[in-house]
Amino acid sequence: MSSVTNKVPNDKRWWGRTELPVGSLCCWQIGELRLFARHAVHEWHFLWVRDGNPLQSEVSFANENCEIPDSKDLEQARFVLSDEGSELELGIQLADRAMVARPEIPVFIPVGESAALYVSTGIWLQLKVDGKPLLDIPVNRPSDTWFGPNTREGELCYFSLTRARTSHSEVDSYPHRSTTSVTVVNDSAEMLRIERLRVPTQFLNLYLNHKQELVTDELTYTLDRKGSDAELKIVPVPVSSDLVRVAESRMEQGDGLVTHTLSRLFG
Amino acid sequence: MAEQTEFDSTLSGDLQAVTDVLMMDVAQQWMRAIFILIVGLMLARLLTRALYNATEDAMGVDSATILRRFGFYGLALIVVMASLREIGFSLSVILGAAGILTVAVGFASQTSASNLISGLFLVAEKSFKLGDVIKVGDITGEVLSIDLLSVKLRQFDNIYVRVPNETLIKSNFSNLTHFPIRRLDLQIGVAYKEDISEVREILMRVAQDYELCLDQPAPLVIFQGFGDSALNLQFSIWADRRNYLQLRNEIPEQIKRRFDEAGIEIPFPHRSFYVGSQTAPLPVVIQQPETNKSRD
Numbered sequence: 146m147s148s149v150t151n152k153v154p155n156d157k158r159w160w161g162r163t164e165l166p167v168g169s170l171c172c173w174q175i176g177e178l179r180l181f182a183r184h185a186v187h188e189w190h191f192l193w194v195r196d197g198n199p200l201q202s203e204v205s206f207a208n209e210n211c212e213i214p215d216s217k218d219l220e221q222a223r224f225v226l227s228d229e230g231s232e233l234e235l236g237i238q239l240a241d242r243a244m245v246a247r248p249e250i251p252v253f254i255p256v257g258e259s260a261a262l263y264v265s266t267g268i269w270l271q272l273k274v275d276g277k278p279l280l281d282i283p284v285n286r287p288s289d290t291w292f293g294p295n296t297r298e299g300e301l302c303y304f305s306l307t308r309a310r311t312s313h314s315e316v317d318s319y320p321h322r323s324t325t326s327v328t329v330v331n332d333s334a335e336m337l338r339i340e341r342l343r344v345p346t347q348f349l350n351l352y353l354n355h356k357q358e359l360v361t362d363e364l365t366y367t368l369d370r371k372g373s374d375a376e377l378k379i380v381p382v383p384v385s386s387d388l389v390r391v392a393e394s395r396m397e398q399g400d401g402l403v404t405h406t407l408s409r410l411f412g
Numbered sequence: 413m414a415e416q417t418e419f420d421s422t423l424s425g426d427l428q429a430v431t432d433v434l435m436m437d438v439a440q441q442w443m444r445a446i447f448i449l450i451v452g453l454m455l456a457r458l459l460t461r462a463l464y465n466a467t468e469d470a471m472g473v474d475s476a477t478i479l480r481r482f483g484f485y486g487l488a489l490i491v492v493m494a495s496l497r498e499i500g501f502s503l504s505v506i507l508g509a510a511g512i513l514t515v516a517v518g519f520a521s522q523t524s525a526s527n528l529i530s531g532l533f534l535v536a537e538k539s540f541k542l543g544d545v546i547k548v549g550d551i552t553g554e555v556l557s558i559d560l561l562s563v564k565l566r567q568f569d570n571i572y573v574r575v576p577n578e579t580l581i582k583s584n585f586s587n588l589t590h591f592p593i594r595r596l597d598l599q600i601g602v603a604y605k606e607d608i609s610e611v612r613e614i615l616m617r618v619a620q621d622y623e624l625c626l627d628q629p630a631p632l633v634i635f636q637g638f639g640d641s642a643l644n645l646q647f648s649i650w651a652d653r654r655n656y657l658q659l660r661n662e663i664p665e666q667i668k669r670r671f672d673e674a675g676i677e678i679p680f681p682h683r684s685f686y687v688g689s690q691t692a693p694l695p696v697v698i699q700q701p702e703t704n705k706s707r708d
Contacts, residue, residue: 247627288620289652290627291593301592301652304627341628 158353159204159320160270160391162234172211173235175204175270176321178284181213182233182272189233191272191280192221199285204320222280230275238269238392239323239346239361240283243302245290246342248309254337259330262309263316264344268323268351268359284321292343302343309342323351323359330367337368348379348398355387362394445498452491460484473542474558478535481560523578527561530577534558540587548575548585593626594653596660600667601642603677608635608643614670615647622666624659626650641681 165171165184173180177197183190194216213219246264254260267287272280293299310316316324325344331337349361363380379398382388464480471479497503518525535558540546544555546565551573553565563580565573588594602611612633619631629650636644647667651659671678685694 245627286623288623288625288627289655291629291650296593296629296650297591299592 158357158391159206160235160237162232163206163208164231165208165233166231167229169208170211170213171206171208171233173204173206174201176201176284176319178270178282178321179214180270181211184231184233187225187227187229189224189226189274189279190221191224192219193282194219195285200319202319224274224279226274226277228275232275234273234276236271236273236392237351237359238271238281238395239349239351240266240269240287240303241281241347241395243292243300243343243345243347244287244305245292245302246305246307246309246344248307248339248342252309252339254329254331254339256331256334256336259328260311261326261328262311262339262342263313264305264307264309264325264327264342265316265319265322266305266325266344266346266361268321292341307342309339318356318358320359323361325349325361326363328363328365330365332370333368334370345377345379345398347395350381350390350394351392352382353389353391359391360388441499445495448498449491449495452494453488456484456487456491459487472538474535474538477558478532478560523576524561527577530581531558531560531562534563534577534580539585540590544590545588546585547588548580548583551575552588589653592653593629593650594656595629595648595650596656596663598647598649598664598667599636600645600647601639601678602645602671603679604643606643606676608645610674611643611645611676614674614676615645615667618663618666618670619647619649622659622663624651624655625663626652642679 159173159175163171165182167184167186170181170183172182174197177195177199179194179197181192183192192213194214196214196216196218244264244266246266248262252260252262267283267285269281269283271278287303287305290302290304291299292302308316313324313326318324325346327342327344329337329339344364346361349364352360354360360382362382365378365380367376367378369375460480460483463483464476467479468476493503493506496506540555540558542555542558545552546555548565551565551567553567553571553573556564556566556572560577562574562576565575567573600615602608615633616631619625620627625631626649631650632646632648634646634648636646638644649659649663668678670676
């Protein structure tokens with residue numbers, strides 16, 4: 146797989162297509178995840194275990210000397226296909242539910258101010274054979290969390306602890322994480338305290354920027370004068386030679402403009 | 413005499429003809445009645461099915477099903493009455509008989525009537541729907557159907573249970589799947605020598621590291637009291653209701669492992685015998701095992 150070997154200079158794309166003939170095995174190490182793909186007659190067998198270092202910044206791929214660990218945490222899935230195609234595609238995608246990011250230290254935005262916060266979220270892997278989607282798993286399985294005004298109404302989300310940096314360059318860069326820029330505009334008459342921030346990842350596109358980092362569409366939250374509602378706008382990033390779209394959003398958001406009560410956005 | 417015989421013969425022939433005509437009329441009436449019955453019931457079924465389809469989205473499956481059944485029974489009653497009228501039954505007689513019958517049946521089937529009315533209230537109240545898991549007394553199961561007289565449940569050991577609607581109206585029942593998230597309360601006892609704040613910290617870390625445990629609502633450790641043998645704590649954690657069973661099975665295992673790693677003792681019940689200063693100490697005799705006993 147030329148596109149996934151980690152030694153290609155200036156190209157950190159570790160995902161892409163590869164040919165895996167019948168009887169062969171390949172493997173990836175992505176963050177803490179070790180993923181194995183085995184191609185048998187009319188069958189694809191995927192195995193994965195999360196036993197590595199989550200902060201590992203290198204992604205590796207090998208199609209020989211892959212040793213499947215004998216671990217009780219090993220998960221696996223078999224797929225039976227009638228076609229004998231051998232093209233395996235490893236794709237990347239954002240989370241299938243919204244991500245709730247909690248700043249380690251609560252953030253305050255004074256009246257009339259706006260702030261851009263950068264939130265890092267984990268990515269999902271999608272395995273396809275001859276274009277048929279087979280497996281969709283996260284590199285790191287985030288914790289669940291509930292986001293809503295009470296335990297009756299709300300939404301099940303993933304949880305992520307964030308430092309909520311105010312500069313993109315300060316965000317720790319990992320090949321298996323993406324960064325979302327969230328601009329919060331406080332047009333209300335009161336100080337805004339952000340304890341938790343909802344990032345609707347299922348509606349965002351994923352891009353690769355010129356620094357070979359994964360970034361998403363940008364978000365803008367504008368708090369209204371009353372301070373009770375906030376308008377969420379998804380701002381698509383203009384695709385240029387420096388920015389390539391690598392995955393389309395899982396779901397369509399319409400015009401990208403949604404109004405929510407404040408509690409549904411900031412926790 | 414011959415004239416008399418001829419007259420009798422003619423009369424007999426006429427009677428035969430009249431009887432034949434009457435029989436034919438009766439046969440035709442019966443055929444019409446059967447036709448009305450069959451076509452009427454088919455129409456009633458089609459109409460109520462259309463009614464169900466039209467109301468399913470707006471009212472929900474349960475209410476639409478009840479409406480469909482009531483609609484069908486009402487139309488079927490009209491069809492049966494029209495059919496009976498066709499074969500000569502007087503409607504007023506039927507209604508009179510129905511009135512008397514209703515009183516008689518009413519006395520005889522008070523329980524069924526109560527269940528029927530309870531069923532209507534249950535459906536209107538929308539306390540649960542098909543597929544929900546409810547707990548009634550000692551019975552916990554998935555709701556298979558909500559009928560006029562009873563609610564059918566499937567227990568998790570795959571036993572079919574019929575609960576009369578009246579029971580559900582009269583008693584408390586819990587719907588375990590009404591809200592999207594659920595809280596698990598674990599009662600934990602630790603030895604008196606343990607530091608409660610350390611135990612609390614370990615428990616919170618277990619919740620934080622377990623991905624099925626919700627970050628918010630936040631996990632809670634509540635001190636319940638000084639027990640006979642242990643410091644009693646309640647560990648409350650939240651989960652998506654679909655993951656509740658898995659959480660309930662796996663979290664105690666993780667707590668036990670973390671406690672073992674940290675040397676936190678989960679004590680078994682024990683008793684201390686205290687002999688006050690006014691009494692003599694309890695005599696204690698240590699016996700050696702009889703290993704060197706000589707043999708005869």
